[in-house]
Amino acid sequence: MTFLSNLFKRRSSAPVARDRLQILLAHERISVGDGKDDLLAQLHREIMEVIKRHVAVDQDKVQIKLDRGAHCSMLEIDVEVPGLSDKADNKAKNAASGKPATGGKTKPA
Amino acid sequence: MAKVLVVTSGKGGVGKTTTSAALGAALAKTGQKVVLVDFDVGLRNLDLVMGAERRVVFDLINVIQGDANLAQALIKDKRIDTLSLLPASQTRDKDALTPEGVAKVIDELRKKFDWVICDSPAGIERGAQMAMHHADMAVIVTNPEVSSVRDSDRIIGMLDSTTEKAKSGKKIDKHLLLTRYDPQRAARGDMLATDDVLEILSIPLLGIIPESPDVLKASNVGAPVTIAEPESPPARAYAEAARRLLGEKVEVTIPTERKGLFDWLFKRRVS
Numbered sequence: 001m002t003f004l005s006n007l008f009k010r011r012s013s014a015p016v017a018r019d020r021l022q023i024l025l026a027h028e029r030i031s032v033g034d035g036k037d038d039l040l041a042q043l044h045r046e047i048m049e050v051i052k053r054h055v056a057v058d059q060d061k062v063q064i065k066l067d068r069g070a071h072c073s074m075l076e077i078d079v080e081v082p083g084l085s086d087k088a089d090n091k092a093k094n095a096a097s098g099k100p101a102t103g104g105k106t107k108p109a
Numbered sequence: 110m111a112k113v114l115v116v117t118s119g120k121g122g123v124g125k126t127t128t129s130a131a132l133g134a135a136l137a138k139t140g141q142k143v144v145l146v147d148f149d150v151g152l153r154n155l156d157l158v159m160g161a162e163r164r165v166v167f168d169l170i171n172v173i174q175g176d177a178n179l180a181q182a183l184i185k186d187k188r189i190d191t192l193s194l195l196p197a198s199q200t201r202d203k204d205a206l207t208p209e210g211v212a213k214v215i216d217e218l219r220k221k222f223d224w225v226i227c228d229s230p231a232g233i234e235r236g237a238q239m240a241m242h243h244a245d246m247a248v249i250v251t252n253p254e255v256s257s258v259r260d261s262d263r264i265i266g267m268l269d270s271t272t273e274k275a276k277s278g279k280k281i282d283k284h285l286l287l288t289r290y291d292p293q294r295a296a297r298g299d300m301l302a303t304d305d306v307l308e309i310l311s312i313p314l315l316g317i318i319p320e321s322p323d324v325l326k327a328s329n330v331g332a333p334v335t336i337a338e339p340e341s342p343p344a345r346a347y348a349e350a351a352r353r354l355l356g357e358k359v360e361v362t363i364p365t366e367r368k369g370l371f372d373w374l375f376k377r378r379v380s
Binding site: 012013014015017018020021022024025028029 | 254255258259262263266295297298299300301302305308309
């Protein structure tokens with residue numbers, strides 16, 4: 001039975017290629033085209049500017065993750081902020097700044 | 110009125126030079142006056158594919174810098190008398206391609222020929238930008254494969270933003286040429302199908318060139334496939350694409366091998 005269903009359900013790769021391209025190009029067309037600045041890079045820069053205005057941030061302790069989906073993209077900026085509370089040592093992550101996940105919603109593909 | 114056509118793709122190795130040679134020869138066969146201009150400065154290959162590598166004396170850069178005039182640099186094809194080649198320089202730097210120099214050469218070529226076909230280098234840098242800058246039309250050569258489609262999308266964006274036509278608010282006439290296509294693999298779902306690529310890139314289809322050993326055979330002997338093997342499937346596909354460029358309404362098909370009775374008998378006896 002599994003043998004038979006495997007035989008008939010052989011996954012073709014072309015639809016996967018088409019879907020991947022459609023998602024990727026939907027993003028690239030808004031971010032790369034016409035020499036415009038990369039939207040996500042700009043978002044990242046401006047968000048960091050705001051954070052830096054209030055707390056000292058070590059550039060090495062900033063993690064940026066990006067997940068491009070078909071309908072929305074997730075830009076996740078993880079900033080480690082040292083010494084907001086008096087007794088905390090530098091390593092302690094502040095709860096408030098733990099995960100300021102910024103959902104950068106872009107146009108649906 | 111002469112037409113300037115750029116053959117471009119972004120990605121390398123998809124068949125720009127093969128296409129420039131084959132389309133150029135197919136157009137010239139119909140009586141059109143055609144010049145092929147190689148923009149791949151430093152890595153010229155159109156001369157080799159055309160079988161003219163031993164006849165190169167002066168090149169595009171020599172003409173731009175005034176070391177030679179156009180008539181001295183143009184190489185007339187020995188098989189089709191309406192076909193000429195302007196080779197790229199093999200030794201100079203890409204920076205020698207100045208916008209003013211290229212504009213002057215293209216203007217001169219427009220007066221002498223019906224078609225100026227610019228064979229673009231791969232990539233999106235100076236050489237590729239110079240090749241597309243003066244174009245009225247573009248043939249975007251794409252393989253049914255993810256990286257090629259992505260790069261073609263990028264090139265289409267450039268054609269719509271950086272070319273002279275785009276800057277003067279006009280649209281450049283873009284055509285998709287799908288090369289190295291294997292209809293059987295596409296039918297099995299193992300290769301992007303024509304409709305997939307058309308849907309993603311959304312530009313009109315100029316033709317589908319089937320994957321074929323005849324293309325390599327032709328370049329081995331230094332002839333465009335439309336001259337070396339005119340009855341082969343890729344040559345017929347290129348010839349039809351050329352007719353579409355001339356404005357004829359020809360339905361897009363994927364030519365297959367024509368097997369005569371003799372071939373059939375011979376094949377059976379061998380196997």
